[in-house]
Amino acid sequence: MDHEKVNILLVDDQPAKLLAYEVILKDLDENLVIASSGREALEVLLKTEIAVILVDVCMPELDGFELAAMIREHPRFQKTAMIFISAIQVSDIDRLRGYEMGAVDYVPVPVVPEVLRAKIKVFCELYRKTRELERLNQELEDRVRARTAELENSTAKLRESEQRRSMAIAAGKMGSWDWDWISGDWMWDEGQYRIFGVSPESFEVNPPNVQALLHPDDVDQLRKAIAEFNKGTRAYETEFRIIRPDGEVRWCVGTAAATVDDNSRVVRVSGVTVDITERKRAEERQNLLAREVDHRAKNALALAQSIVRLTRADEVKAYVSAVEGRINALARVHTILSLSSWQGAELSRLIDEELAPYSLGGQIVLAGPKVQLLPTTAQTLALALHELFTNSAKYGALSTRSGRLAIGWQVEDQLLTLSWEESGGPLVMTPKSRGFGTRSLLASVESQLGGQAQFDWRAEGLLCRLEVPLTRKTSATSASGKFEDASSAELQRASG
Template sequence: MLVQDPDRVNILLVDDQPAKLLSYEVILSELGENLLRANSAREALEHLLKTEVGVILLDVSMPELDGFELATMIREHPRFQKTAIIFVSAIQITEFDSLRGYEAGAVDYVPVPVVPEVLRAKVRIFAELYRKTRQLERLNAELEQRVAERTAALEASAARLQESEQRRTLALAAGQMGSWDWDPRTGEVAWDAGQFRIFGLDPAKFRPTFEAVRPFIQPDDLSRVEALIVAGLPSSGTFQTEVRVLRPDGDVRWCICAGAVTGGGDAGGWSGRLADVVRVSGVTIDITERKRAEDALQQLNEELEHRIEERTREREVALAQLFEAQKIDTIGQLTGGVAHDFNNLLMAVLGSLELLKKRIPVDDARSRRLLDNAVQGAERGAALTQRLLAFARRQELKPETVDVSKLISGMEDLLSRALGPAVMLNKHLPQDLPAVSVDSNQLELAILNLAVNARDAMPLGGSLSISGREHSVSQGDAEAPRELPPGLYVRLEVGDTGLGMDEATLARATEPFFTTKGPGKGTGLGLSMVQGLAVQSGGAMTVTSQPGQGTTIALWLPQAEFAEAKAVGQAPSTPEQDSVPAHPELTVLVVDDDMLVAAGTAAMLEDLGHRVVEANSGAQALEALRGLGQAIDVVITDHAMPGMTGLELVQHIQESHPTLPVILASGYAEIEYTAGPVLVPRLAKPFRQSELVAAIAAARGTGAGSGLASNVVPLPLHA
């Protein structure tokens, strides 16, 4: 059998897959224990027969013997009946499997994929328990050996002593034992050196008598010893009990007091009185170290149980947080997909309305008014999709110059619906409030998030105030956050009259996943997302709150470098306001899997005087290019298409027609890129005819600059 390092625990890893064994070794290497590997049940049994193993990490599914069978074989061996076995399973564990595993001797399950922190915590607990158990076994063995040695010495001494020395037959002269003899008739007590050592008394200064010794024994223990002496008299028997010795230095020693009682009295028998005791002889054994070891083991077990409970709670919290994160991601994917489809519909609606408006006589005011209403409704739908895409994180967001007053005025209806009828909305935003540099969509989402949090903090109703003012931060400004550098800022405050927060809750308010709401009612990401927006924009966020007096969130946003703020939510200019530049007649290949969108784009191009070739997939587009050759002047392609995405189509075009201009039109921004120097103009759906003209000019290298629309963005493409 291999010699085991007493300070390290052997942990046996059993799995038929070497890659999983390697991953377990990497995860458990931080524990500093001995890691043994076994690729099969046979190798595992060989290790167990050669080595003392404290913890077994066992795969459930293996070719020769599965984990349940191997665990049963291990448990049948007397040496391994108490060895900790942890099952690792990559399949769904049913209640039947759990019961079968525990019947086979498992102490825990770990599902795959393995969470490294959870696996390390579980293995660390059982390894530490194994180590402490072995230490206690060694300590008990040593104590038993010492007791055996002392007992053997007593027996040998008793055989050699004369009858006159019988009163010392139970005494030993060394170690943690002392002998004593008490004559109740005279009160005299005789101690050996060991007895003085146990009591912590100096033989030269202390004369043991019954009355002098009583104060050094715990009162409850003393009364019990006296009762045992009386009980032992009828048969001149023996007694044994534990007593606590109170030493002069304040130390308390646990001892075993064993003695023999000799009674006197009349021949008629025992009178039941302590006065009839003739002699009491005995031995005192100091067991303080063993007691302390037992207490330490009990405390360790309690700590382990507490740690297991804490780990269990942490695991439950982590699972709940993971569930919330997955739920948010799923909602985001669904929202992004709906927004993408809605953008395609708006593309067809806006394009058709724009072309229709050109065909309505100028003097037909009623028709033009109805048409303007339809355009405004479609444009509001486009603004809504932008917010949906921002929530779903499927939109490429960039800081811009934002007029905060106009932005909040534009979302007042949305805020009112979110707050409900029980909450009153108050705004205090000066018209001359300086513009700020921030991502407008993210700022809208942050304000809406704060409003919803405020509503939840006012279950009985209340008021929500949104105010803003200019603030110049200087060095050492006590009113501003310490991390905020000097400069010009706009301080935007969102305050409620709700329940408020105490100091402990306020200290953790911005921690990710921390929430005071019940399960399923909040992710704990709201304030941390708002704080992240403020910091990434070059500002800061502060939270002030008192129980019963509400909460105020202050966003410190840097003032924009530009003098004029971009009006958020302002309706795009009409075709009469947009001057469509002159252009040569071109042949344009339009690629879109949505035939309605393709037809709308083609109609706008034909209205501009261009020839249009339509394709409803990437494969049809490549076939059209092979047939028409150099006749195509520019390609406008959608991105999200089945079979071949827009980016993949652009790659093929770059390889076969490297000089052919390509425009990527998409209402969905979840596009993956690799590093490369190629730039492709992007046209965000829904787009208007003037933006289409600007995109074509940018792609062909003519009219770039002022001709570019705001939603034409160059993107890095796969090289």
């Protein structure tokens, strides 16, 4: 078999002996390196990797023992095989000294070629095997280092992925869990504990404890899921509610998947829980808003229909103007309320909106604190103010440049009192009958808001006083429609 040649160093001060050694060892098919002195041998060792050294004991200047001692002092050659050749009979003490210097064997002169070749061959093979083992060990170490680096990299990526997953779960209000179907053991991650409002230190995850946190109306969902998995279902999803230890109710959606053995029996169920409480609340708000919008739209259409049907005028132009004015007043207050998400409207804002079309300069004086009106109150007062402004602009103080109007309001014990005082306009006479605007104003303020409306038709100008309770639960009645839906009925009665 072909093999990698190794270097054999032959050290002797006599050329004839070196030649003889070369002839004897030629059949080994190894590299033979010649050195005629100890110093020359040291130079060769520093430049060449040597497997076996064959050295003569008796040499001038540096004998074999001294050369062996110097070789062994170098870390590279502490295990290099050295064979001593001696032409004289050596004593046991000399042999012991040689072995102490690092010799592995002695060969006496005359040299038996077969014996020398056999000994050199053994040490060459031993060197070759040692080097092969070193290479294999190095390759194994390289593989171990590469595999270790690969595992460390994979572990780092897995850890990073787990961190991202944990962050995503936390951000998404998610939790994951695992249930050993055979042993009944549960495993929850941090997100699962957070959703249920419990801590790993104080809460033991087991079926009774988990069931105790489920909403009573949703406990059957857990039983149904278990039954489905027993029937062979591999995945299951459902919405359910939990009741945290502090009493808070949370909505969740749970997704579970089963792991089966070779016999298709469930051995493990793993899943994810997502807290969807905010989504549920948003859906409820959206549904409530949709119903509220639907109700308000119907009510607004009812009001507009009543205005159109019950408005009276001697000619078409006057009729159109009256209808447009009342519907515009209704639209303006709806705009104000929508900007506040139907939470209410500020009284002075309503008045400013009604004043905007007139451009009356300094004819009007306003005085009063900030008053926040509930939606129904704001709608009713907006229409009432529209009627007062329209009447004043046609027949009262605002119909002339000399006329003056003072609007003042105050609140005491949750009762809003608004005074409307005209002066400087045309001479006022008490009307023989009340028009639609006046009758609708009285009906809406008194019947819808539970307030009072008083009119004093003084010669110098109209004096009107409105009293409206602010604490009446008009927001609740708005949802039910009792008071808002009464508007058209009140307008019907006002037209009679």
